[in-house]
Amino acid sequence: MMHRIISLLLLAGSAYGWLPVEQWGSGNVTGSVGESGQCICNVFLPDTTFPADRMDIVQITSNKLSADVEVYIKKLTSMKAELVILLSELTNLTSRLEIVESGPDKYIKLEFDLLRVELREFESLVTHLKTSLNSSSSIFDSLYSEIRNMSLTVDQLESYDRSNLEVIRLEFMKLQKKLEKCRDEQDDFSNAAIGSCKHGGILRISKPVVSQLNADLSGSYLYGGWGKDSSPVSGYENMYWYSAFSSTLLSRIHVYSDYYKLIMRQPMKTYELYTSHDWRGLGNNYIVRGNTLYYQYREPFSMGKYNMTSQTAVYRVVPSASNRFSYQYSDSQNLDFAADESGLWVTYATEVTKGKLVLGKIDEAAFALSEVWETNIFKQSVTNAFMICGILYATRSVDTQTEEIFYTYNTRTRQDNYVSIKFEKFQDFYVNLDYNPRDQKLYMFNNGYYVSYNIKFKSD
Template structure:
């Protein structure tokens, strides 16, 4: 209400005649006679000022709410993708439990430890979903409870009779049914290792997301992982990982086998000495030697893991101006396949198009070169398989495609459309391994792999 208005008039003033008597006693108008005989009127008027400050406040609140809704929607999309990935891992766990049951003599403590690790990751995912979506749905509580029950069962079965492994498989089936967003099992492929009697890649399977990097930190977005492409005796099962927060290379971790990779139990960590630090993410291990890009001088570098000897070779034509689209400093891309060791780069002379170079492993020099029609800066990455270079590019946030190939034997170029799923939008390393015919991708801090199917018509 507005402040009271006082009117001082003589009691006999005709101005009072227009005010109805009943209003004098109302809540809006009251009257009284003063000591000097004057009439005092008290008038209260409603506050009709436009509340501009309130409207502005409401607009600000509305903007904040809209932003919060967008953030929550993005979280839903991200966690939806994670659910699909964990479902595939769940299917893999089910198969592994069945193998344990069918081969009780091969039962070891590590098998149960791996199950416990992956159950903890399921638990973390459900907790993140519940907290991020601010949901108190009974579904989340039920999933959380069942994961704890399965963990208890795994612990018990370590001391009970091995035939009780059936219980684990039943519990995994229940959890898989509750998640509801099931996808088909990854297609089983029996690769013909070492045989290039085919016409090229036919398809790529769905991604198998192993887990987050050995640092357990999503900030380690740059790096790579995989297996030795031509292992020496005694290191056939070895895996490597090099992860960094920037596109520079300063150490590598070696794991004796897949189980120790999952347990993050490296048997050796190579810290690269000052002056030999690398750049980019396209490094590989071939014949127990790590090949990576050196920036000072700009060259290809080699670390022999057996004797810890370092070497480098300059490629005069290679340029530092051209990198893949997902990451900087990816100027030299090393690859290995059934026919040997390769390095891919772009030069000023090639006008930014990829040049394939065959590396002579004995002299650590360039044996031969081929110019392709693939612009390096438009490609997400590239790899070699059976003497053919395959270049990839992004289709959308969740899809990548092999769009180009160059055959070094026939000098034939092809434009392809072989699509495959990505776990997350960007990745920093993609390499083919001829020992198991798989693609190894380092996808935004996660180990991801694919089976490759060749056209063997």
């Protein structure tokens, strides 16, 4: 170990201008053996002092250079990130410019203005990068030149095709007028105040408004219904409901916070009618009123009431109601529930009336029939029925595209009437048709699709 120290010291002395190693004579180094037998060497160095100050300067300079290099590396990394973003946005802008160049029908004046703004931003960014890096490379020069060329192209395109832009503007104005006319016609259907019965009944029904296929996205789910709560509880005024299956069995119902959630198929709650209890139903003529589902109870045959707040169900047998007389379009449509401005209703047929349609008013608190009316139409000749302001409207099929309201019954005057109010079907087969007094619309479950109609009333 001592020999290595000596060698290092000799080399250091040589490096800093001391006497060369070969000039150190044997007289300068003496050795002896200690009491314990260890080797003791005595080295006599010249008086020249070790240049520690020079070593400090070298170390300080090295640290400063290291810090400068690290700062510059960070700056380059940051600039590289900005360049990546710039190149990405420039690629996107180039694509958009190609679309603009492809034809006059692909752009409007606003598109030119947006392109100009973005090009100015790119030009400013390239200038900033050049200044920050304190360099003028061929890459920056190429980018700057490309941006300037794109700006000129935008100006030329706008100048060249002003006439085409004017044509597009006129087409937009025509479209706007058509939309305004459509809106006016839509407003014309809302001629009676919501909740008011100061009108002379239905004058006509709008064309079908098709929302979409059912939320289960199943073309085989032909049996079901959808709509809004006819008397919503506070906080659920915009709620929609939906239920469907491949048969007339009713086993669950979905509710949605609003129309958007319905269309996006995002229910806020799904209620199962077959869990620890068998509360399932049959048929598709059910409605939701007061956050409660009213439906045809499966076993025993009766009218059911499922409270979605407490998630409990009860049923009541309807005196004399028969399960042999369904609507024309589908089996198991024996009890049809409806709601209007005056309350809750149910239609059915009995053996005593030999299948003629019977209308009952439901006392919601007691969940029992408070009054009953017998009509003169055979229930199996009817495709569906609904209530508006205490008047029953019955429908029948005209052809695969046309439905007709052909019969009305006024519960106040106990008079019936044969009418002809035709309206268009989306498809030939439907199982649920109900009026909602909250928005004066008809809701139809038509071959698995959500369909609705606006109603135009006669003047009182």
